[in-house]
Amino acid sequence: METLWRGLLEALHLLLSGDPEIWAITWRSLRISGLATLISLILGLPAGTWLALRSRIPGRRLWFSVVHTGMALPPVVVGLVVALFLWRTGPLGRLGWMYTPTAMVIAQVIIATPMVVGLTATALQQQDARLRWQLLGLGASRRQLIVLLWREARLPLLAAVIAGFGSVISEVGASLMVGGNLRRSTRVLTTAIVLETRRGEFDRAIALSVILLGLAFAVNYALTWLQQHDEDGEP
Amino acid sequence: MSEALLTLHDAVVHRGRRAVLQVPHLEIFPHEVLAVIGPNGAGKTTLLLALAALLPLEQGELRFRGQVVQPRRALAYRRRIAVVLQEPLLLRGTVYDNVALGLRLRGLDEDAIAARVEPWLRRLNIAHLAQRPARRLSGGEARRVSLARALVLQPDILFLDEPFNALDTPTRNQLLDDLQALFRAEGITAVYITHDFGEALALGRRVAVVMDGRLRQVGPPQEVFTAPHDVRIARFVGVETVLPGRVQSQHAGYLRIALDAGWTVDAVGQAPVGAAVYACLRPDQVTVWRAEPPAASSARNRCHGRVQRLMSLGAVVKVVVDCQGAAVVAHVTQPSLTALDLHEGAEVWLTFKASAVHVVPRG
Numbered sequence: 001m002e003t004l005w006r007g008l009l010e011a012l013h014l015l016l017s018g019d020p021e022i023w024a025i026t027w028r029s030l031r032i033s034g035l036a037t038l039i040s041l042i043l044g045l046p047a048g049t050w051l052a053l054r055s056r057i058p059g060r061r062l063w064f065s066v067v068h069t070g071m072a073l074p075p076v077v078v079g080l081v082v083a084l085f086l087w088r089t090g091p092l093g094r095l096g097w098m099y100t101p102t103a104m105v106i107a108q109v110i111i112a113t114p115m116v117v118g119l120t121a122t123a124l125q126q127q128d129a130r131l132r133w134q135l136l137g138l139g140a141s142r143r144q145l146i147v148l149l150w151r152e153a154r155l156p157l158l159a160a161v162i163a164g165f166g167s168v169i170s171e172v173g174a175s176l177m178v179g180g181n182l183r184r185s186t187r188v189l190t191t192a193i194v195l196e197t198r199r200g201e202f203d204r205a206i207a208l209s210v211i212l213l214g215l216a217f218a219v220n221y222a223l224t225w226l227q228q229h230d231e232d233g234e235p
Numbered sequence: 236m237s238e239a240l241l242t243l244h245d246a247v248v249h250r251g252r253r254a255v256l257q258v259p260h261l262e263i264f265p266h267e268v269l270a271v272i273g274p275n276g277a278g279k280t281t282l283l284l285a286l287a288a289l290l291p292l293e294q295g296e297l298r299f300r301g302q303v304v305q306p307r308r309a310l311a312y313r314r315r316i317a318v319v320l321q322e323p324l325l326l327r328g329t330v331y332d333n334v335a336l337g338l339r340l341r342g343l344d345e346d347a348i349a350a351r352v353e354p355w356l357r358r359l360n361i362a363h364l365a366q367r368p369a370r371r372l373s374g375g376e377a378r379r380v381s382l383a384r385a386l387v388l389q390p391d392i393l394f395l396d397e398p399f400n401a402l403d404t405p406t407r408n409q410l411l412d413d414l415q416a417l418f419r420a421e422g423i424t425a426v427y428i429t430h431d432f433g434e435a436l437a438l439g440r441r442v443a444v445v446m447d448g449r450l451r452q453v454g455p456p457q458e459v460f461t462a463p464h465d466v467r468i469a470r471f472v473g474v475e476t477v478l479p480g481r482v483q484s485q486h487a488g489y490l491r492i493a494l495d496a497g498w499t500v501d502a503v504g505q506a507p508v509g510a511a512v513y514a515c516l517r518p519d520q521v522t523v524w525r526a527e528p529p530a531a532s533s534a535r536n537r538c539h540g541r542v543q544r545l546m547s548l549g550a551v552v553k554v555v556v557d558c559q560g561a562a563v564v565a566h567v568t569q570p571s572l573t574a575l576d577l578h579e580g581a582e583v584w585l586t587f588k589a590s591a592v593h594v595v596p597r598g
Contacts, residue, residue, distance in 0.1 A: 137318025
């Protein structure tokens, strides 16, 4: 208990003193996970929309099962598969991406994309199916229809983004395996917490944990604010 | 009649692998309101969606102003029409935003949009709601917004799918009055889906009957209501007395039908002698007497029986009379009920004209 208390005080001190390494790790985590979330959004939003709106896709149920399984992918398995591809002797070994932020982004995209696809498809499927007829019947083109449906489902879609970001900012297995936790290169909040804990540097580990929790809180607060804003009937 | 604005020909619509609608031929003419009636699940909404090119045709073609509408390239056509579904399905945003939606989809600038939206907001008595969130409106207000959203587009054809369903009667009647006035003033071409005969009679210049996914009859309202093509349509459009029999003789435009119940009725119409038919009679065409009616009455048909059942329908009372083994239904007003002292078991005479009896083939 004393360790925890001392650790919290030390963490506060580290945060307030602006330890450059800690802030560098934080910024790196945000960059890598933010980019991975953005890419998973670019891939997942259209894929989820296609899955939700196209009822005549061959093997549609199978696709849904694949996506749902993907939503529960263990990060270490993703890390293993990406490592096998990027390893020097692997099919993409020539690219030299192993133990780089790029490898971490790839792994995180694989983790977050099924989340975005699955939650997007669910959000759009929950809408009244007649809304599509109504919008097309008012003269919407296919593209306008999709934008309007996204706008109407913006809260669940936002939740998909948050879930995707949350799944990658907090994962450690894949980042450790393909990033290698290299100082000033691939060390992110989660891998740094593992390292500091192993070293017995609990104060630093706690400081990093507080930052990670703070990030999660900030993101959830933003979501809650948006939801409240919407429920108040603001246009 | 002028050239058809919209034609659906030899059309079959599938849902999954099942054919849910078959329409040999249907035309919609400029400035007419076609009321489509039929029981729940008959395929009325499917017909509307097919006419609006919102459901693909498995077979057949849809033509707008003579040009075939290709389902995958229907945007130009869909921008000439507007659809109002059963639920208002308003989007997030204000009432103004919702009414302006279709115009924004067409890329009009905001000044042009305001110039078109504001008159329609006033016309439908929702101008005071313009800045209100659309999802916080009452049912009647939301329906008005949904109508304004469609009418502001000045569509060549307006498709309405039971737009006033599930509204309380006063609100519904008010909206129907407003819509009827609008149709008349603007000469709007519309397809109006309903299962309410009153709405169909009030709004429709022609009525189409859809049953079991098939277009069964199209014609002026009076024709459909007084001369239905078959007994199922007859029952659906409110013919309550359906008497099976056979044509006994034909003379001077009159048919004499020997009813299975053992008595005869005269009807105006054509049918071969010996043909199995149903004699159909609307309840409002039957007169109830407590004493034997005078022989000089213009009604050729009369029968004698006892009141089996009375049922109040609000403004009128339904009287079911057992006429020698056949149930004949009449409607009388509440004052008539009192004046005639009608009660269950009362002895009565019924009269009805030959022209009130509509004959449809049996089998």
